[in-house]
Amino acid sequence: MNLLNKVANIFDRTIDVATLLAGILIIFMMLSVGADVVLRYFLGRPIGWVKEVAEYILLYIPFLVAAWVLRREGHVKMDFVLTRFSPKTQSMVNVITSLISAIICFLLTWYGVKTTWYFFQVGYVTPTVLRVPKFIIIAVIFVGSFLLFIQFLRRAYSYLGELGRNSKRGRGAYGKA
Numbered sequence: 001m002n003l004l005n006k007v008a009n010i011f012d013r014t015i016d017v018a019t020l021l022a023g024i025l026i027i028f029m030m031l032s033v034g035a036d037v038v039l040r041y042f043l044g045r046p047i048g049w050v051k052e053v054a055e056y057i058l059l060y061i062p063f064l065v066a067a068w069v070l071r072r073e074g075h076v077k078m079d080f081v082l083t084r085f086s087p088k089t090q091s092m093v094n095v096i097t098s099l100i101s102a103i104i105c106f107l108l109t110w111y112g113v114k115t116t117w118y119f120f121q122v123g124y125v126t127p128t129v130l131r132v133p134k135f136i137i138i139a140v141i142f143v144g145s146f147l148l149f150i151q152f153l154r155r156a157y158s159y160l161g162e163l164g165r166n167s168k169r170g171r172g173a174y175g176k177a
Helices: 003-042 050-071 087-122 134-169
Strands: none
Touching: 003 050, 003 134, 050 134, 087 134
């Protein structure tokens, strides 16, 4: 197994762990919100931190699972339009959209790192019940965006290979299409 395959396997495991963490967060949120509802309405004793933690979890979940969804090709696509193109054109469109998306995710990663670092340096804490350091809350933005950036690059590379295979299939006896 070469180095590139090992790195790809490590990356895939990282995405799987992030998705597992998101699942655990969903279960925790479900149980804590359920407990808060029961305690609030039946005992008159709500749990003060539940709403705030649920809000943070709702930020974490999309950033933790986005790369996993992309790896499974589960993001929304314009299939109605895309399926009308030839396989070669479909591959080209997928390469272009993947590269544009990778650039956007890189920018999100860059600004996420800068903002997280800023909040870490100034020691800003949320003016809420839990008083959580803000950098902990927003760090998931650059982590998830970075994972998505890498996955979009992998997707572009995959479709680029597909584009090459589709080009070779369309050639005649003299190498011309």
